[in-house]
Amino acid sequence: MQLILAPMQGLVDDVMRDLLTRIGGFDECVSEFVRITHTVHSRQTWLKHVPEIAGNNRTPAGVPCTVQLLGSDAENMAVNALEAVRFGADKIDLNFGCPAPTVNKHKGGAVLLKEPELIHHIVRTLRRSLPDHIPLTGKMRLGFEDKTLALECAAAIAEGGACGLTVHARTKVEGYEPPAHWEWVRKIREAVQIPVTANGDVFTLQDYLDIKQVSGCNSVMLGRGAVMRPDLARQIKQFERGESINEADFGEISGWINLFFDLCLAKEANNKYPVARLKQWLGMMKKVYPQAQELFERIRTLKEAHEVKQVLLEFERMQRAKR
Numbered sequence: 001m002q003l004i005l006a007p008m009q010g011l012v013d014d015v016m017r018d019l020l021t022r023i024g025g026f027d028e029c030v031s032e033f034v035r036i037t038h039t040v041h042s043r044q045t046w047l048k049h050v051p052e053i054a055g056n057n058r059t060p061a062g063v064p065c066t067v068q069l070l071g072s073d074a075e076n077m078a079v080n081a082l083e084a085v086r087f088g089a090d091k092i093d094l095n096f097g098c099p100a101p102t103v104n105k106h107k108g109g110a111v112l113l114k115e116p117e118l119i120h121h122i123v124r125t126l127r128r129s130l131p132d133h134i135p136l137t138g139k140m141r142l143g144f145e146d147k148t149l150a151l152e153c154a155a156a157i158a159e160g161g162a163c164g165l166t167v168h169a170r171t172k173v174e175g176y177e178p179p180a181h182w183e184w185v186r187k188i189r190e191a192v193q194i195p196v197t198a199n200g201d202v203f204t205l206q207d208y209l210d211i212k213q214v215s216g217c218n219s220v221m222l223g224r225g226a227v228m229r230p231d232l233a234r235q236i237k238q239f240e241r242g243e244s245i246n247e248a249d250f251g252e253i254s255g256w257i258n259l260f261f262d263l264c265l266a267k268e269a270n271n272k273y274p275v276a277r278l279k280q281w282l283g284m285m286k287k288v289y290p291q292a293q294e295l296f297e298r299i300r301t302l303k304e305a306h307e308v309k310q311v312l313l314e315f316e317r318m319q320r321a322k323r
């Protein structure tokens with residue numbers, strides 16, 4: 001079985017990928033999408049979006065990282081993909097699921113699900129341009145407004161030459177509203193000849209067992225659930241290995257929060273980035289952990305990184321003392 005950390009623009013950047021892959025359980029991760037319009041990105045731009053490229057395409061914990069592209073100009077996407085490979089990328093994924101209106105307005109992401117022929121053209125063009133040893137995969141939603149073209153889009157990706165497909169089991173219009181339609185992942189898995197990864201609404205170990213059962217997939221991608229419950233992948237891996245499940249307490253999680261903040265500061269030694277990323281993460285974790293809510297309240301009005309760090313260290317000490 002494979003566990004993949006989902007690409008999440010603005011949420012799972014290289015720092016979050018670093019942290020979550022250190023905690024463990026993930027076999028792979030995927031970068032935030034890199035948008036391709038009419039230009040060819042420089043090496044600097046690739047490294048800014050996917051610093052792992054300079055580290056043998058692995059996070060510091062050694063987990064492989066795939067570069068995701070988003071666009072609709074097949075020829076220019078191919079030129080950019082080749083550049084990414086020249087700078088070190090060794091696996092490319094194509095985004096056919098982003099619901100953002102600005103992206104869709106420029107014919108990128110989920111809007112392409114209305115045009116399976118264009119999807120096929122994009123995948124085939126990239127497959128033909130890339131060296132054979134560079135795997136090319138795709139990620140799709142079930143459709144734009146409805147699911148009538150879901151199988152056609154999946155076939156377009158498979159027949160275009162992708163060697164893997166991730167399905168986020170919702171249409172664009174369904175946004176992130178539950179439920180995710182895992183039974184559709186099964187339909188797609190049964191219809192295409194390439195391995196399919198199931199994705200959507202896995203927040204607990206039980207959800208993981210359910211998505212596997214309903215979809216029949218051996219590969220599962222975790223998105224928001226992995227951010228809200230940072231040891232979710234580790235719990236799943238422990239379960240799959242028949243080991244006892246060592247669910248993190250908030251003492252351990254507080255250690256990860258401190259580490260995350262330090263990693264953010266190491267990336268950008270200012271106040272804005274580390275404080276904003278921490279608040280964003282706590283804002284998600286507080287849905288699962290009351291302690292995250294408490295910590296969020298303590299730092300809510302703080303703007304200076306050094307003040308936040310003091311609170312984080314004190315909070316970790318308190319949480320560890322409670323063990």
Ligand SMILES: Cc1cc2nc3c(=O)[nH]c(=O)nc-3n(C[C@H](O)[C@H](O)[C@H](O)COP(=O)(O)O)c2cc1C
Binds near residue numbers: 068095168201222
């Ligand atoms: C904030 C956010 C950003 C996302 N960015 C991307 C992205 O860059 N590329 C992509 O393919 N999917 C993106 N997605 C979709 C996720 O990869 C995933 O398919 C979706 O969140 C469903 O999985 P989940 O229910 O486990 O979160 C994003 C989702 C969220 C919530």
